[in-house]
Amino acid sequence: MNAPRKNISMLSVAAVVGTVVVMGYGAAFAGIKGSKHDLGTGGTSQISAGTNTGEICVFCHTPHGSDTSAAVPLWNKTLPSTNYTRYSALNTSTLDGAEAPVGSVSLACLSCHDGTQAMNVMINAPGTGAGTAPTGGKMTGAGSFPVLGSDLSNDHPISIQYAGGGLASTDGDATYTSTAFKDKDFNSVRKATINSVPQWWVDSNSDGLRQKTEMMLYTRTLSGVTQPFVECASCHDPHNAATAGAKQVAFLRTDNSNSEVCLACHNK
Ligand code: HEC
Ligand code: HEC
């Protein structure tokens, strides 16, 4: 799969560069404005029309006083403490990886997508001081099925070890192939130390750069080993809107035609 994937990445780079030139601003991809993650009045989500703010980022980020109980950037919502049913409860005979508690960036997504918390609940509302809270209730399933609920056994595994495990922060910075994995059916991953923190990602175009169009892995510690995990944002970039055709459907990191998203990790 390597050769075709490389070609497709090169094409997308070319397309992205073209977009920037044409649109004349720095958004290197289809942006969040006007998307389903634009919960302000200008957006297209199920609550946008009724909210009384034009702000976009505030529904998820605050520049000051964020929730730091999980490693998510400047998070403006209380992270959920829902009891989730995990994928492993399905008891498939093929699952190799161990699950960490639902955490990391997945908790940030689930702070809206498990349906327990209203979307206008935020730590720091728009405006100065306490600000004015926008309107907007809990997410509902209207239209499609954006609400995952607390039963995650019917969703792709998250907070799960990449490739069944085998990788650790004690490994040197390098590209690791299936020989290092417990589950050999996975594509190689790159490790780099950034700000003294080990980071892993599926470096699909082998350029050594950690790019948001590649499948991100999230650094977590399980059973004393700091290692890479698959989370919601491994496949999704919450800012990448569905405005550029199939390529950006469902806030995916990359084009999923020919199942490129799936084949980025799974060697099938
Ligand atoms: C619907 C929720 C949501 C909204 C709205 C949102 N973000 Fe994010 N943002 C996230 C999540 C979740 C992450 C962590 C993603 C990850 O781990 O890759 C993130 C990460 C980031 C990051 C760091 C990673 C990166 O992609 O560069 C920046 C910067 C950022 N957001 C800026 C913004 C700005 C600016 C806005 C408003 C224009 C915004 N975000 C709106 C959810 C959101
Ligand atoms: C602040 C609340 C909030 C957070 C946090 C949030 N979302 Fe959403 N998300 C929404 C809303 C609202 C919609 C639109 C639902 C609708 O109108 O059908 C949505 C829609 C989506 C969709 C469907 C897009 C489409 O085109 O149909 C995906 C995929 C998605 N979110 C993924 C994520 C992921 C992954 C994260 C974490 C990285 C995340 N969301 C975090 C509120 C949120």
Ligand code: HEC
């Ligand atoms: C392994 C990759 C992967 C992971 C991990 C993942 N998703 Fe998705 N998700 C996808 C793909 C691919 C689609 C598009 C499916 C389609 O084309 O219908 C999608 C679609 C969605 C949708 C839109 C559903 C619809 O049809 O309206 C939502 C909402 C969503 N994801 C949220 C999440 C959340 C929240 C998490 C973490 C709990 C998550 N995803 C984890 C790959 C993933």
Ligand code: HEC
């Ligand atoms: C970011 C990497 C990544 C991406 C992208 C990805 N997966 Fe996975 N997937 C995993 C990991 C890790 C597991 C757990 C494998 C294990 O431990 O046996 C998994 C497990 C699975 C399983 C099997 C679970 C079991 O019970 O054995 C299926 C089926 C699956 N993924 C399908 C998909 C599909 C379809 C897509 C595209 C929509 C996709 N995956 C995208 C990493 C990924």
